[in-house]
Structure formats: C-alpha cells, structure tokens
Amino acid sequence: MTRRIGVYPGTFDPITLGHLDIIRRSAHLVDRLVIGVTTNPSKSPMFTVEERLDMVRREVEGLPGEIDVVSFDSLLMDFAQSQDASLIVRGLRAVADFEYEYQMAGMNQQLNDEIETVFLMADVSLQPIASRLVKEIARYGGPIDKFVTPAVAADVAAKL
Template sequence: MTKALYAGSFDPLTNGHLDIIKRATRLFDEVVVAVATNTTKKGLFTAPEKKKMIEEAVKDLPHVTVLDHSGGLTVGLAKELGASVMIRGIRTVKDYEYEVGIAAMNKTQDEEIETLFMLADPAHSFVSSTLVREVASFQGDVSKLVPAHINEAIKEKFLR
C-alpha cells in the first residue's frame, strides 16, 4: 500500500491545492494532507479552522485524511506516518527552484522518502494562497479560486 503526504500551510486551501489532492488519490492508496504552521507567514486561519475546512473539501474523496502538523520536520512526519512519498505542487519555475532545495535537504534526512513534484493545472497556475488572501482583504472576488465553503469563511474573516 502506498501512502503519500501532502503538507502545506493551506491558508486558505485553493482549488489548485484541491486539484493536486484529487490527482494524488489516483496515484496512491492513501493521501494524508498535513496542515502545517508556516512560522514565516502571518496566517488568516488557525490550524484547527484550516483542518476543518480541508476535511469538508475532501469529504467525498476516498482514502484522504487530514491532520494538523505543528512542529518538527515534514520528512519526519512522513516517516512517522509510513508515507513513502511527499507531494509538492509546482506552479512556476520559482516554486521549482525553492522546492528542489527542500527535496535535497529532505533526502539528507531520510533517503527512503521520495519527493514527487506535481505540476499545477494551467487553470490554477497563477493562484496562491497569498494572492487569494490579498485580493480578499480588499473585498475582491476569489469565489472561483477556492471551494465555496472556504470562500464564505474568507468573507467572514474580512468582515470582522
């Protein structure tokens, strides 16, 4: 049985993230989505809020679980979970350059765990959580970029 780990801050989960998750379910027996806390970014949602929203987004996908990952290396979590692959979404050359360094570092920590780069669908290649947050903060329409329930949660955050 092959298990893959897809970790990220997902603040918020976008349709691009969801597309990667859906495609990963066709490649692996089990996909674990880990909601990581990115200490270099100021978050819009708390880890429990993100976890709940992602669980709602993937509820109809077979063999997908969502967990909170705070502290520790992602490669360590992969090993703990018995995941043989870590999935990383790539939108741009800049993403690739960044992710290659992380993948190489992860190899120094555990040679048995592979990193799989999945190219973003062209329809989502311009979308980032950061861009979604920024547009939404100015009351822009992000409804086509995120699942509907997440769009509503974003609106609520910025109405406060």
C-alpha cells in the first residue's frame, strides 16, 4: 500500500493559529505530513530558519498524525519530490490568496504533474490572520494573543 505524503510549505514567520488549523486538518488527509519551512526572498523574516523550525516543531508537538518539520531552499516541486510527496497542501484565506495560489498550482503542475495541489479553506474565525499582520501589530505594541499561541506571542515579544 502506498503511503500518502503531503507537503505544507511556508515561511511560518511566525506560525499562526491559521497555520495550525491547516496543519491539524491536513494531517488527517495524509499518512505523513511534511511541514516545509522556507525563506521567501520577497519577505524579510523576523526569525531565522532555525528559530522557525524550532517554533513550528514545538507548536505541532503532540498533534495527531505523523508530522515532520524540515527546512528547504529549493523549488517547491523539487522539495516535494525529495519527500516522496503526492500532494501539496495550501491554505486559502480570501480571493486574493486563491488567485496567487491558482497561478502557483498551475506552474507547479507544469513542473511535475504527478503531484497534486490541495487547497484548504482556513476556518472562518482564522481567515484574517496573516504572519505579516501579526508582526506589524506586535511592532506597534498591539495584542497578538488572538492570532498565535502564548508561546509564539512570547517568541515575538522577545524578538522585539
């Protein structure tokens, strides 16, 4: 029997409750979920890759399912192939996300049509959450406890 392996890629800078919702739900769809922590050159991260790996590992500890957290710095499809993945998991919050993700899924399919992209809608209560906005709120001293776990809020506060 072939194991279903999924990859959920992102910068996770920092990991939010929205990310954790997608992780929990996608872990039920696959036998093994690989969370790929990457650096997006168009973003200026608050946390190093190592800090983000540690943060994500801590936050997913104890969640049901086989979940691995690894870093990558390559094309997503090359990374997915290296993990023997058959699907990519992407979370959607709004129409703007869909347009971008739809275009990326099309490009990825051109690179490797054996790996499917699966879109999961974020829980309605979590749809407005974005790491970029969490960092902006925190930089101006606003409360971020509705968007991240207490441990992540402490990590962000320590960075600032």
